[in-house]
Amino acid sequence: MARNIPIKWKIMIFSFGVVFFSIIIAGIIASGKLYDQTEERLGERGLITGRTVANLPEVQQSLNESEGWEKINPIVNRVRTINDSDYIVVLNSNRIRYSHPVEEKLGTVSAGKDEGAAFAEHSYVSKAKGEIGVAIRSFVPIMNAEHEQIGVVIVGNIMPELGTVLSSIKSELALIAILALGFGIVGSWLLARRIKNETFHLEPHEIARMLVERTATFEAMNEGVIAIDLDGKTLIFNEKAKRILDITDDAAGLPVSSVIKSKQLLSVLIEDHRLQNEEMTVGKKVLLISKVPIRVEGQKVGAVAVFQDRTEVAAMAEELTGVKNFVEALRVQNHESLNRLHTIAGLIQLDEKEKALDYVFEVSQQDEDLSNFLSKHINDFRISGLILSKVRRGKELGVDVTIDRNSIYTKNPDLMDSHDLVLIIGNLIENAFYSFNRVSKEENLIHLSLISDDHFLYLSVEDNGCGMKEEVQEKVLEKGFSTKGKDGNGLGLYLIKRTVERASGKMTVVSHEGEGTSIELIIPMSTERSEHDDD
Known part of the structure; x- marks a missing residue:
């Protein structure tokens, strides 16, 4: 049954999976970064708090006093509350605690193993795991007025759980997830629909x-x-x-x-x-x-x-x-x-999937643009079908057949029907194709223009083929004359001339040898217009 799942659903499921997996990976990476940034922020905040305590005159003056913790501990507790620190410990040079969140430990000697560098006048941050979690500890030396070290301040901040860190940005995460998944689903659906259109809705x-x-x-x-x-x-x-x-x-x-x-x-x-x-x-x-x-x-x-x-x-x-x-x-x-x-x-x-998609989009867009243009501007399926077939035939022959984007055809002249126009356009373009058999050019071009309004029908076919000599131009509209030799019967342009004359129109042939040929037809839309022009 998996083979019969419509391709648009396969594309949507695959694209959704890719987007969802990408969001998961990005979320893991972003969470790690955010956790590291939180750790760094707590360490920096602890250093700032530590320097604040180390520079308090009351702390420096009472640090070497007997039972000086009775003065220092209340002051430090206020600083801890203001700076939202979990604990602040002040040690003198003999590592006696002058401040501690547990009052029973005041006046006791600290046996910490990561305090040594702090007693050598170094400020730094360390991470330690304790009973209440991972603590980010900031160490700051206390210097007196003579720039002698008299103690150390230790500021501790408990690292929050990852869930707590992410909850602070849950709105942003939810918005990103919704947007990413939304764009992924919509983009997948549009891509699937486009591919279905390009493949003529075939699985x-x-x-x-x-x-x-x-x-x-x-x-x-x-x-x-x-x-x-x-x-x-x-x-x-x-x-x-x-x-x-x-x-x-x-x-x-x-x-x-x-x-x-x-x-x-x-x-x-x-x-x-x-x-x-x-x-x-x-x-x-x-x-x-x-x-x-x-x-x-x-x-x-x-x-x-x-x-x-x-x-x-x-x-x-x-x-x-x-x-x-x-x-x-x-x-x-x-x-x-x-x-x-x-x-x-x-x-x-060749594993060039993106180029394959680009090629599908490009080719289909060209065909779709031409088909849409013809359906909107040429109000006769026989003529639009003929033009479309000649464009495709031109591709086979290496000739670029283009149609004037100002072309518009709404109705037939009174003295001409669509079959006549099919005959005229078909013969003119086929003659233009043949003109490239006798000349070699880097770019072979045929340009068609078909414009009708309330008064006239204008039709022109131009090419940059071999062109015609002047003596050939004088005979080209005669019955039986052909430049194709045995391949031609000399009736194509002759029949076009007769059809145009029957509709009271005018036919102009302009050609230069080696440069190409331009044939223009102007046909009145109504018999009244043709009679008025004759007068």
């Missing part, structure tokens, strides 16, 4: 089950799937991949170089570039392979390759299309979560 056993299901999913796929980490070790090597590559042994966790003998396929997995449906000959088989580098915050952490025997692809064309879509959906939706789980697991294995 650890549910996350483990998802990993098992993910592995089963890869095993059930009709493609070979190989995933490696940055060190070249295999993370995923499903059964289909082993059958295609004629591998019989378990390959998971081994260096990929020791498993795959084909140098061409090995270089594809290790090198930092993408492949999309590339044909490759491995042995006697022709493979159709797609490979995507796995990146976390712009840093490569591994790669995943999906491939199929070309003969099977040709035999099952329709089925392949469905599988490719499934693979693409898995790659877009699951690989980012998988990468995060691997990163978290790696940090935990």
